[in-house]
Amino acid sequence: MSSFVSQFKAAASVKTADLRHRQVIRTALRSYEVVRDKRKASFQSWESARQAAAETKWEAVNHLDTHLEALTAKLEARGTKVHWASNAAQAREIITKILQDKKARSIIKSKAMTSEEIHLNDALEKAGFTVVESDLGEFIVQLRHEPPYHIVFPSMHLTRGEIKELFQRELGDAPSDSPEDLTMVARRVMRQKYLTADVGFTGANFAIAETGMISITENEGNARLTAALPKTMVTLLGIEKVLPKFADLALFLPMLATAGAGQPMTCYNTMYSGPRQAGEVDGPEEWHVVLLDNRRTELLADPEQRDALHCIRCGACLNVCPIFRNVGGHTYGTTYSGPVGSVITPHLRGLQDWKHLSNASSLCGGCTEACPVKIDLHHHLLHNRRNASTSEPAFFERLSYKAFGLLANEPGLWWLAKKIGWLTQPLQKLVKGSALDPAKAWTKTRDLPPLPQETFKDWWKNRKPTQP
Amino acid sequence: MSERENILGRIREALQTKAPLPGSHTAGGSTTHAISDSPAAQAREWLPLVGATPVEQIALFAKNAADLKADFQPLASRADLKPALLRLRDAENWQRIASHQGELSSLAANALGLPVLWTDTGYDVQAMEQCDAGITECDALIAQTGGVAVTSRSAGGRALSVLPPHHIVIARRDQLVADLPAAFALLQQKYTPDFPSMISFITGPSRTGDIERILVLGAHGPKKLTIFCV
Numbered sequence: 001m002s003s004f005v006s007q008f009k010a011a012a013s014v015k016t017a018d019l020r021h022r023q024v025i026r027t028a029l030r031s032y033e034v035v036r037d038k039r040k041a042s043f044q045s046w047e048s049a050r051q052a053a054a055e056t057k058w059e060a061v062n063h064l065d066t067h068l069e070a071l072t073a074k075l076e077a078r079g080t081k082v083h084w085a086s087n088a089a090q091a092r093e094i095i096t097k098i099l100q101d102k103k104a105r106s107i108i109k110s111k112a113m114t115s116e117e118i119h120l121n122d123a124l125e126k127a128g129f130t131v132v133e134s135d136l137g138e139f140i141v142q143l144r145h146e147p148p149y150h151i152v153f154p155s156m157h158l159t160r161g162e163i164k165e166l167f168q169r170e171l172g173d174a175p176s177d178s179p180e181d182l183t184m185v186a187r188r189v190m191r192q193k194y195l196t197a198d199v200g201f202t203g204a205n206f207a208i209a210e211t212g213m214i215s216i217t218e219n220e221g222n223a224r225l226t227a228a229l230p231k232t233m234v235t236l237l238g239i240e241k242v243l244p245k246f247a248d249l250a251l252f253l254p255m256l257a258t259a260g261a262g263q264p265m266t267c268y269n270t271m272y273s274g275p276r277q278a279g280e281v282d283g284p285e286e287w288h289v290v291l292l293d294n295r296r297t298e299l300l301a302d303p304e305q306r307d308a309l310h311c312i313r314c315g316a317c318l319n320v321c322p323i324f325r326n327v328g329g330h331t332y333g334t335t336y337s338g339p340v341g342s343v344i345t346p347h348l349r350g351l352q353d354w355k356h357l358s359n360a361s362s363l364c365g366g367c368t369e370a371c372p373v374k375i376d377l378h379h380h381l382l383h384n385r386r387n388a389s390t391s392e393p394a395f396f397e398r399l400s401y402k403a404f405g406l407l408a409n410e411p412g413l414w415w416l417a418k419k420i421g422w423l424t425q426p427l428q429k430l431v432k433g434s435a436l437d438p439a440k441a442w443t444k445t446r447d448l449p450p451l452p453q454e455t456f457k458d459w460w461k462n463r464k465p466t467q468p
Numbered sequence: 469m470s471e472r473e474n475i476l477g478r479i480r481e482a483l484q485t486k487a488p489l490p491g492s493h494t495a496g497g498s499t500t501h502a503i504s505d506s507p508a509a510q511a512r513e514w515l516p517l518v519g520a521t522p523v524e525q526i527a528l529f530a531k532n533a534a535d536l537k538a539d540f541q542p543l544a545s546r547a548d549l550k551p552a553l554l555r556l557r558d559a560e561n562w563q564r565i566a567s568h569q570g571e572l573s574s575l576a577a578n579a580l581g582l583p584v585l586w587t588d589t590g591y592d593v594q595a596m597e598q599c600d601a602g603i604t605e606c607d608a609l610i611a612q613t614g615g616v617a618v619t620s621r622s623a624g625g626r627a628l629s630v631l632p633p634h635h636i637v638i639a640r641r642d643q644l645v646a647d648l649p650a651a652f653a654l655l656q657q658k659y660t661p662d663f664p665s666m667i668s669f670i671t672g673p674s675r676t677g678d679i680e681r682i683l684v685l686g687a688h689g690p691k692k693l694t695i696f697c698v
Contacts, residue, residue, distance in 0.1 A: 028681050042516040049514040054490035055507035062487055065479045072472075078665070084471040136687055137678035155678055163679055179679035183687055190688060195593050211656075211663060221630050221674040221689020227666070228626035229593055239475065244506070246656055250648035251511040253669070254613070264516070264532070265613045265671040268630075268689070274665040281568075281587045281625040283665055293475045301482035307490065374490050 004333060005356040011331040012360070021157065025325055028156040032319050035262030042264070053255055054374035057310035060209075060242050064300065067209035067242045068291070074212020075289055078274035083290045088118035091292050095120065095201075095234055096127050098288050102232050104129065104198035108190075110216070110223035111135040112203025113151055113313060114236045114292055117335045117348075120201075131201075132193050134222035136186050143170045149329035151336060152260050152315035157328060190222070200226035200284065204237035205256065205312065211246045212273055214289065217256060219267040227272060233284035235272075239291050240300075240309040246271075252312065259372040260314035299347040305380050308343050310373040317367035317377055323360050332357065339367035343380040346388070355388035422451050511649050518612050518646040525611035525646055526697075532614025536672030537685060538693040540614075542641075546698050549638070550579040556694065557582065560634065562600040566591070568624025570605045572638040572698070577603050587624040593631070602632035602690075606639050607667075608654055609697065612647040615671030616695060617655065619664035626666050635673070635690040639697050 015021055040046045060067055072082045085091035099107065107129055115121065121131050121142070133142040137154035141147065143166055148154030155163070160177040167174040167185055175181045202223050206215040214235055216223045227233055243252065249269070257263040276283035299309055318324045318338030329337045334345045334354070342357035358381040367377040389397065407413050425448075431437045433444040454462075519525055526542060533540035541552055556562070557580050566585040567577035577584045585595055596602075604623035606616045616637050623629050629637075645651050655667060674689030685691050 031681070043514055044517050045514040049511070051490065052507040052511065052514065055504070058487070058490050059507065062483060064483065065476050068476065068479070084475050086471050086474055090471065134688065135678070136676045140678065153678065153681070156681065158679075160679055179682040180684050182679055183676055183684040187686065187688060191597065194688075195597060211660075213663070213667075219674070220676050220687035222687070224630040224668065225627070225688055228630065239479075245508070247506070247511075247649060247652045248508045250652045251508040251515070254515060254648065261677070264535075265615055265669065267672050267675055268668060268670060270666060270668040272666055273663045277620075277665045280620050280665060281590055282593075283620060283626045291475070293478070297475065297478035297482055300479060301485075303485045303487040306487040310490075 002353050004353050007333055008356055012327040015328045015331050016326045029319055039258040039262050050372055050374050056248050057373050060244055061309045070209040071207050071212055071242055080274050080287045080289055085290055086293050088294055091118045091290055092123040094290055106130045106197045107199045107201055108193050108197035108226050109133050109201040110226045111138050114203055114238055134190055139186055151313055194225045194229050197230045199232045200230035201234045202226055204235055204241055207242045208246050209242050209244050213271040215271045217266045217269050224268050231285050233287045236290045238296055239293055240296055255372045256312055256314050259316040295348045304383055307375050310375055311340050316370040320366040320370045322362055339377045343377055346384050351388055352392055358384035425451055516612055525644055529611040529614055536614050538672050540695045542697045553579055564599050565601045566596050566599040566628055567603040573603050573605045576638050587628050596631050599632045601634040601636055602628045603636040604629050606637050608651045609639050609644045610651050613671050615669055617651050617669050620666040621664040630689040633690055634692040637695045641697055
């Protein structure tokens with residue numbers, strides 16, 4: 001068993017029994033489905049919008065090379081420096097080099113899952129830079145030295161009491177545990193950091209090929225400030241973020257807000273097309289855009305699951321997933337958690353190490369239904385299971401299916417197996433869940449149903465015909 | 469070979485196999501219908517409905533702005549702007565403000581009788597941070613969302629609309645557009661090929677829900693957003 005699967009199992013069994021965790025997540029998501037459904041209902045046709053969004057992303061991803069070339073040509077024409085990184089190490093190197101060339105010391109960051117993916121903060125801190133996360137949720141988890149719990153709501157696993165204690169301990173400032181007061185503490189701390197940071201770092205939600213723009217969606221205004229005040233700006237994004245046309249945003253921005261948080265529009269949706277231009281009064285003098293592959297092209301090479309690159313990271317599939325809600329975001333041990341994380345992580349980090357995530361699913365299909373760009377998530381979990389067992393079949397699994405096939409094809413053997421089962425089932429009770437039980441992974445937490453005394457066949461044979 | 473060529477090479481190789489169109493479960497690309505050149509072009513038919521008349525649209529804008537906790541004040545004439553601004557100044561005890569040169573923004577900023585930080589020829593960010601309000605113009609008001617669109621050219625740069633604690637937008641009534649597709653079309657028509665380096669759709673004052681998903685206004689940007697329409 002790989003260490004990743006044993007870590008997953010250990011963490012999952014702790015979290016699923018943690019009633020406090022369950023309560024906190026329930027509180028955090030209590031109104032999500034209500035407001036999301038209200039917003040969806042305000043669309044004239046949410047379903048048509050989903051189909052169009054899926055087709056737009058299909059077009060973008062299936063002509064990714066031409067769109068990326070158009071994007072970079074437009075960006076470069078207005079003075080933006082575009083960098084290409086095949087993997088995480090290259091991306092870290094490029095960004096570190098930019099900071100060193102600028103003789104930067106402090107970096108203010110707005111939320112970027114790609115930076116989590118390449119473990120940028122660790123690398124920058126080791127290289128001697130000061131990195132501050134400006135998104136409130138990211139700032140909170142950064143103070144706790146832990147990864148974000150959820151791709152959209154990084155600190156949703158924490159209560160106000162815990163955040164108050166954290167601020168008291170780390171910042172020496174926490175007037176009360178009201179969310180309002182705590183937010184104002186973060187606002188005060190961050191203000192001076194925006195004004196003095198050498199470099200502003202951002203992620204991206206979309207990139208527009210037609211006009212050469214990067215679009216950033218946020219509620220707090222932290223990305224706006226990050227992209228306005230420091231002299232140098234660095235943006236890291238996955239190559240799959242591209243959309244063909246400027247006008248596509250008129251559809252994607254409200255859909256992202258609706259699916260992600262049940263908002264009609266996120267508070268700030270901002271498109272950047274260059275560093276400060278002639279005649280403009282502020283903005284960075286230099287803008288570096290780093291395009292990250294990091295095995296996205298591996299996923300692209302799988303036509304069956306290519307649509308997983310449509311993902312706009314809204315988090316809707318996490319919010320509705322019964323597994324996510326019970327095992328929690330950190331249990332996955334991945335940058336991208338929940339159903340979409342379980343689909344893409346095996347592609348990004350190796351199928352055999354991460355195939356267990358595809359089994360951590362009830363296959364209820366809630367994720368597929370919630371996805372605003374119609375990624376066939378729960379079928380892809382099945383595809384991953386199939387691919388994993390084809391490329392490296394599990395011996396015991398193969399043996400049991402062989403045995404079952406044999407029994408099911410031979411009525412005599414089937415009859416015998418039933419009789420043996422009926423005779424030995426009482427013995428199973430004695431060893432249930434213990435080391436002697438061959439099915440203990442299943443029976444440790446579940447009861448086997450008793451085998452019936454009379455089979456359907458026997459009942460059919462012995463039934464008394466009733467008068468109509 | 470450069471990384472750019474490596475990545476583009478891997479993409480081209482991967483795309484040699486066709487992917488099924490959205491909504492179909494089978495690989496192989498044996499689908500017969502092609503997707504349109506711009507599937508999102510009909511977005512207007514699917515997004516939330518907006519009334520056709522200006523009266524309906526301004527009412528919808530007012531309702532949406534109120535839901536977002538923005539303060540929307542349609543004014544009968546430009547003469548009403550000064551008293552409305554003075555009320556805000558006195559209520560919040562403004563000492564200094566920041567703004568940019570523009571027909572409406574200058575009119576508003578000069579009406580207050582306060583020191584004004586003009587961003588047009590460059591400004592000191594620490595000084596802007598001390599300002600009590602930032603007054604800007606905008607490119608569009610969007611009835612469908614209750615938000616405004618600003619750019620680095622129309623709204624005094626990137627920081628003015630987001631650094632001071634109160635953002636005041638002065639808009640003309642004819643800047644109201646029905647929906648998001650109209651706003652994007654307007655921006656594209658107005659600025660192609662020389663876009664401002666920043667275009668921002670501002671939909672309500674800055675907010676966060678990162679602590680127990682409870683709404684708090686003024687996370688990093690303005691705590692208040694007031695939109696005057698003359």
